[in-house]
Amino acid sequence: MGSETAPSGPEAPSIELTDVTRVYRGPPPVSAVAGVSLSIRPGELVAVVGPSGSGKSTLLNLMSGLDQPSSGSVKVAGHDLAVLSDRALSGIRARMIGFVFQEFFLFPGTSALENVAEGLRYQGVRGTARREEAEGALRRVGLGHRMHHLPEQLSGGERQRVAIARALVGDPVAVFADEPTGNLDSAASREITDLLLSLNREGATIIVVTHDQEVAGCFPRRISMRDGLVVAEDRS
Amino acid sequence: MRSRLRFADAWELSLMGLRYQLGRTVLTALGVALGIAAIVSVLGISASGRAALLARLDQLGTNLIRVTPSTGVFGNADGLPAESVAMLGRVGPVERVTSTALLDVDVLINDLVSPLETGGLSVLAVPTNLPGALNTPLLAGRFLDDASATVPVTVLGRVAAERLGIDNLSGARRVYIGNEWFEVIGILSEMTLHPDIERAALIGEPVARDLFNENLKPTALYARVHPRHVESVLEVIPATVNPENPDRVAVVRPADALVARRQAEEALTTLLVSLGSVALLVGGVAIANIMVMAVLERRMEIGLRRALGATRRHIRLQFIGESMLLAGLGGVLGIGVGATITSAFAVSRDVTLSIPVWGMAGSVLVALVVGAIAGVYPAARAARIPPAEAVRSA
Numbered sequence: 001m002g003s004e005t006a007p008s009g010p011e012a013p014s015i016e017l018t019d020v021t022r023v024y025r026g027p028p029p030v031s032a033v034a035g036v037s038l039s040i041r042p043g044e045l046v047a048v049v050g051p052s053g054s055g056k057s058t059l060l061n062l063m064s065g066l067d068q069p070s071s072g073s074v075k076v077a078g079h080d081l082a083v084l085s086d087r088a089l090s091g092i093r094a095r096m097i098g099f100v101f102q103e104f105f106l107f108p109g110t111s112a113l114e115n116v117a118e119g120l121r122y123q124g125v126r127g128t129a130r131r132e133e134a135e136g137a138l139r140r141v142g143l144g145h146r147m148h149h150l151p152e153q154l155s156g157g158e159r160q161r162v163a164i165a166r167a168l169v170g171d172p173v174a175v176f177a178d179e180p181t182g183n184l185d186s187a188a189s190r191e192i193t194d195l196l197l198s199l200n201r202e203g204a205t206i207i208v209v210t211h212d213q214e215v216a217g218c219f220p221r222r223i224s225m226r227d228g229l230v231v232a233e234d235r236s
Numbered sequence: 237m238r239s240r241l242r243f244a245d246a247w248e249l250s251l252m253g254l255r256y257q258l259g260r261t262v263l264t265a266l267g268v269a270l271g272i273a274a275i276v277s278v279l280g281i282s283a284s285g286r287a288a289l290l291a292r293l294d295q296l297g298t299n300l301i302r303v304t305p306s307t308g309v310f311g312n313a314d315g316l317p318a319e320s321v322a323m324l325g326r327v328g329p330v331e332r333v334t335s336t337a338l339l340d341v342d343v344l345i346n347d348l349v350s351p352l353e354t355g356g357l358s359v360l361a362v363p364t365n366l367p368g369a370l371n372t373p374l375l376a377g378r379f380l381d382d383a384s385a386t387v388p389v390t391v392l393g394r395v396a397a398e399r400l401g402i403d404n405l406s407g408a409r410r411v412y413i414g415n416e417w418f419e420v421i422g423i424l425s426e427m428t429l430h431p432d433i434e435r436a437a438l439i440g441e442p443v444a445r446d447l448f449n450e451n452l453k454p455t456a457l458y459a460r461v462h463p464r465h466v467e468s469v470l471e472v473i474p475a476t477v478n479p480e481n482p483d484r485v486a487v488v489r490p491a492d493a494l495v496a497r498r499q500a501e502e503a504l505t506t507l508l509v510s511l512g513s514v515a516l517l518v519g520g521v522a523i524a525n526i527m528v529m530a531v532l533e534r535r536m537e538i539g540l541r542r543a544l545g546a547t548r549r550h551i552r553l554q555f556i557g558e559s560m561l562l563a564g565l566g567g568v569l570g571i572g573v574g575a576t577i578t579s580a581f582a583v584s585r586d587v588t589l590s591i592p593v594w595g596m597a598g599s600v601l602v603a604l605v606v607g608a609i610a611g612v613y614p615a616a617r618a619a620r621i622p623p624a625e626a627v628r629s630a
Contacts, residue, residue, distance in 0.1 A: 057628070058624075061624040064543075066542070066543060066623045066624040066627065067622070067623075067624040079237070086547055086548050087238070087239065087547050087549070088237065088238075090239040090542070090545050090546060090547040090548075090550075091237040091238045091239040091545065092237060093239070093542070093543060093544070093545045094239040094240075094544065094545020094546075095237060095239075095545070096237075097543075099540075099543040099544070099627075101540075101627060103536075105536060105539075105540045105627070107252075107537070110252075118544060119544055121241065121245055121249075121544065121545075122239045122240065122241055122541075122544055122545030122546050122547075122550065123239075123240060123545065124240030124241065124242055126242070127244075127245070127248075166544075178627075
């Protein structure tokens with residue numbers, strides 16, 4: 001950290017978007033995100049909802065530094081992602097962002113512990129230190145007793161917990177989850193939603209993309225998208 | 237705020253990648269292994285052969301010149317002038333001269349054998365300095381000396397002794413040469429460069445004149461020359477040994493035959509090494525192919541790693557590392573196989589085993605370079621995949 005552009009203090013936004021667009025070059029050109037401004041403060045739990053094709057996944061990719069905007073600015077902890085090189089952007093992803101995907105993306109034949117430790121590989125942390133931190137993260141998601149199980153030996157809900165632990169390890173500024181319950185039955189879905197809520201209570205900033213209204217309904221802040229624009233925002 | 241991949245972690249990643257596709261890994265490495273094995277064994281066999289040859293050339297010496305009368309238009313060879321031995325000896329750089337004179341008689345096991353069954357053996361009249369000049373030790377017994385050269389005794393070449401059934405000199409051993417009994421007093425050792433002497437019974441010049449031919453003429457001269465002046469001596473020999481008919485003299489350096497054979501073998505070695513290189517190239521293409529497939533199949537992993545903070549360079553390194561490991565594995569396997577083949581060859585041919593260390597180290601290096609080159613394109617493809625697309629496509 002220590003960049004001049006990074007403001008400090010608890011009230012500085014974790015994520016700040018100003019008039020962000022993302023146009024996929026044609027033909028015909030598609031405007032997946034058509035001018036979005038929003039701000040997410042530390043410790044928030046936000047659901048981004050909307051039908052397929054509404055641009056919510058693209059928005060998540062822009063906020064998390066997986067993609068860069070066509071115009072506008074995206075700031076993560078004060079760093080403007082739009083002007084960063086691949087190397088610097090990768091550094092942001094390595095140290096400030098955690099990801100959870102719908103398909104879990106765990107390495108088969110590799111223990112839960114090793115999978116979680118992978119989350120620290122690109123921070124240059126030594127193997128033994130990686131595993132120590134991974135143990136802590138697995139305990140946080142309630143999988144302290146399954147550290148040496150392979151993904152194939154775990155249930156869907158447990159696999160997603162491993163993925164969440166991998167996103168949390170290294171204490172990122174924010175965790176992004178793209179349809180984290182999309183591959184789960186309703187019981188496991190409920191379990192993951194509760195886990196996200198409890199992690200948020202412990203202080204984690206979490207942004208979840210989902211088309212599941214029931215899941216979204218559990219979260220304190222909801223951003224609704226349609227055709228690349230934010231059409232509604234409400235808090236409960 | 238930097239993404240950082242430790243060196244050890246990068247190698248670990250490449251190893252993990254290979255484990256990920258084990259069956260394929262082994263088959264692909266096999267291609268490179270074949271190429272390397274071919275190169276290592278060819279170089280090894282060739283080096284072992286060369287070591288044996290050099291040892292032999294050292295022993296024989298390359299400074300020996302053989303002079304014979306060239307066969308005339310009518311196919312007759314009269315022999316060289318009787319004075320030629322002395323004349324050749326007077327040439328400055330010539331250190332020693334010896335000669336043989338072919339006699340028109342046969343050597344037989346005894347007087348009962350048909351004179352037609354000579355076994356391809358001949359009888360040569362020789363001076364007493366022959367073993368010294370030709371650098372040939374005796375296998376058994378002793379050579380002719382001034383006294384024994386005047387009486388009917390003989391020294392046999394190694395092959396002649398074998399064919400006459402004389403393998404040692406215990407007891408009285410006699411052979412029948414042109415109606416006379418000759419006592420065998422010695423057997424010469426192997427003479428690779430002089431098959432004619434190996435297949436002959438040697439008798440003294442005085443006894444040959446007495447019994448068979450008063451007008452003895454040498455049919456071959458051997459001159460041991462100072463190593464630095466071999467070429468110049470070769471030029472003056474014809475006019476020296478036969479001033480009247482210098483064109484009726486043939487001059488050869490027997491070691492040349494070995495050198496020529498060696499050159500033929502070296503051409504073959506070059507050919508085989510080229511074949512090995514082609515195999516290596518094909519192995520490299522196979523690696524590139526397998527890596528391109530791996531990149532296509534592992535988009536999810538690439539996307540995930542990018543999300544976890546890998547830079548494009550890290551992804552490139554990972555795939556080039558895998559490719560190099562794959563080729564290196566093949567290289568090490570190939571060296572093992574090649575060294576085994578070479579050892580088997582050395583043992584079966586009874587030559588000194590010589591596996592060039594530089595050849596082995598070079599082979600692994602070449603394999604690694606092949607792997608690195610083969611990995612460049614797939615790795616670049618992997619690094620170009622936009623992370624947002626990679627995580628979506630799964």
